[in-house]
Amino acid sequence: MERTLIIIKPDAVQRGLCGDILGRFERRGLRIIGMKFMQISKDLAERHYAVHEGKPFHAGLIEYIISSPVAVIALEGTDAVAAARVTIGATNPSAAAAGTIRGDLALEVGFNLVHGSDSVENGREEVNRFFAAEELQHWTRAIDRWIFE
Ligand code: IDP
Ligand code: MG
Numbered sequence: 001m002e003r004t005l006i007i008i009k010p011d012a013v014q015r016g017l018c019g020d021i022l023g024r025f026e027r028r029g030l031r032i033i034g035m036k037f038m039q040i041s042k043d044l045a046e047r048h049y050a051v052h053e054g055k056p057f058h059a060g061l062i063e064y065i066i067s068s069p070v071a072v073i074a075l076e077g078t079d080a081v082a083a084a085r086v087t088i089g090a091t092n093p094s095a096a097a098a099g100t101i102r103g104d105l106a107l108e109v110g111f112n113l114v115h116g117s118d119s120v121e122n123g124r125e126e127v128n129r130f131f132a133a134e135e136l137q138h139w140t141r142a143i144d145r146w147i148f149e
Contacts, residue, residue, distance in 0.1 A: 001076050001077060001078065001080070001148075002076065002077065002078070002079060002080040002081055002120055002123060003033070003074060003075065003076050003080060003081075003117075003123045003124055003127045004030075004074075004075050004080045004081045004084045004116055004117040004123040004126075004127070005072070005073075005074055005075075005115070005116070005117045005123060005126035005127050005129075005130055006025060006072070006073040006074075006075055006084060006114060006115065006116055007040075007065075007070050007071070007072050007073075007114065007115035008021050008022065008070055008071035008072075008073070008113070008114055009064070009065060009070055009112070009113055009114060009115060010064060010065065010067045010068035010069070010070060011064075011106075011111040011112075011113055012105075012113040012114060013068055013069055013070060013071060014068055017105060017113065018071050020105070021101055021105075021113065021114055022071070022073065024087055024101060025073070025075055025084065025087060028077075028083060028084075028087055029077060029147040029148075030075040030076065030077040030080055030083065030084065031075065031076045031077055031139075031141060031144065032073060032074070032075060033074045033075065033076045033136050033137050033138070033139070034072075034073065034074035034127070034130075034131045034135050034136045034137065035071070035072070035073045035074070036071070036072055036131075036135070037069055037070075037071050037072075038069060038070065038072060039066070039068075039069050039070075040065055040066050040070055041066070042062065042066055044129070044130075045062045045065045045066050046062060047129065048065070048126070048129065049061055049062060049065070057109075057110070060110065061110075064110065064111075072130050072131075074127045074130070074131055074136060077147075077148070078148055078149075080123065081116070081117050081118070081119060081120050081122075081123045084116040084117070085116050085118065086100070087100060087101060087116075088100060088101050088102060088114050088116045089101055089102035089103045090102065090103075091109060091112060092108075092109045092112070093105075093106035093107050093108060093109065093111075093112050093113075094107060094108070094109075101113055101114055102114070
């Protein structure tokens with residue numbers, strides 16, 4: 001089954017939105033397989049956002065993501081990557097649809113609350129970057145048979 005990495009970013013943690021954001025993914029039907037509250041190191045931030053190196057917002061992005069603890073969640077499910085991205089909404093919250101996390105709760109691209117992996121391959125890689133194998137649970141929920149066909 002597909003995996004995706006969700007980061008509840010510093011602004012969401014500071015604003016007390018962890019529960020609301022996590023609840024949206026849970027209600028969507030995605031299964032939590034890993035979860036922790038952590039401070040991202042500069043080194044880990046650089047690796048996670050390596051694809052944005054050289055862009056004008058890169059330095060600010062690194063400062064932002066290490067500026068406070070974050071909640072990191074590994075999710076599993078049918079089309080987990082695309083489903084989570086739809087639930088998150090467009091990168092710039094001012095353009096994000098109502099009903100999405102960013103469309104409901106944010107206004108600016110530099111404070112867009114949440115990260116979600118953008119491809120199946122990156123989902124797998126990012127989960128492995130943030131979680132050791134023993135931090136991930138292989139389990140079946142009682143409700144899985146009512147969510148996964
Ligand atoms: P995504 O989070 O929707 O996948 P990306 O394009 O991968 O968006 O950008 C990663 C993160 O970098 C964004 O979520 C946002 O925090 C930040 N970012 C992207 N573009 C800008 C910008 O133009 N100004 C400030 N921050 C930006
Ligand atoms: Mg991205």
